[in-house]
Amino acid sequence: MFNLLKTAVLMAAITALFMAIGAFIGGRSGMMIALAVALGMNFFSYWFSDKLVLKMYNAQEVDATSAPQFYRMVQELAQRAQLPMPRVYLINEDAPNAFATGRNPEHAAVAATTGILRALSERELRGVMAHELAHVKHRDILISTVSATMAGAISMLANFAMLFGGRDSEGRSHNPIVGLLVMILAPLAASLIQMAISRAREFEADRGGAEISGDPQALASALQKIQRYAKGMPMQAAEHHPETAQMMIINPLSAGGLRGLFSTHPSTEERVERLLAMA
Helix, strand or coil, rough: CCCHHHHHHHHHHHHHHHHHHHHHHHHHHHHHHHHHHHHHHHHHHHHHHHHHHHHHHCCEEECCCCCCHHHHHHHHHHHCCCCCCCEEECCCCCCCCCEEEEECCCEEEEEEEEHHHHCCCCCHHHHHHHHHHHHCCCHHHHHHHHHHHHHHHHHHHHHHHHHCCCCCCCEECHHHHHHHHHHHHHHHHHHHHHHHHHHHHHHHHHHHHHHHCCHHHHHEEEEHHHHHHHCCCCCHHHHHCHHHHHCCCCCCCCCCHHHHHHHCCHHHHHHHHHHHHHH
């Protein structure tokens, strides 16, 4: 319950930040336009984000005929979690990773790379897919998509504010230094909020995944193994679309510069420690 409340507060904060930048650019009318844009973006995210993300990663849908073992595993875990059967996808990618997407449990999809199928044992892979189904059950997939969309839009608006300046409610131009500060600080604040949302949901999905699979040690082992394999093997699609990194079970980005400081994932060591405590 606490994590749900925390997520709601953080989502309100990222929406308020978006409106504040709109107000900086165009006063009260700018704030209302920003609100309308935020609502429009959230509407688009709700209906079309899953298709967009799956296309970004060139994910191919599979079934009981094309990937029988993997499909049956997801099917059995979905039944254990009392969830509708999600669509199942494979991504032809060496980097081991997996994610879930969709607007609700009735319209969900889970995807895994071919690399993770090769890297993990069947028991470990089962733990990973249970984690992704826990995201579906907790409806994290919609929250993460909306927060990623809003964070990207805030960065775009902040750059716009720097290039064209801003005006107060009486039409007077803001100091250019203020515009520079907005350009730097607003995306930073959005990243921190997005990071807080994502980290809270990852811990909950680890806990939920361990309960669904009944094997927290398998998920702990999988996380350690994925972390080892993923080092030095970033996913190219994720590098091109870093806003989607928070959807993955392990951060798929190369951890250079500020990107490493503001990871959307908690440390693997802490996640493993919590899972082993459950066992």
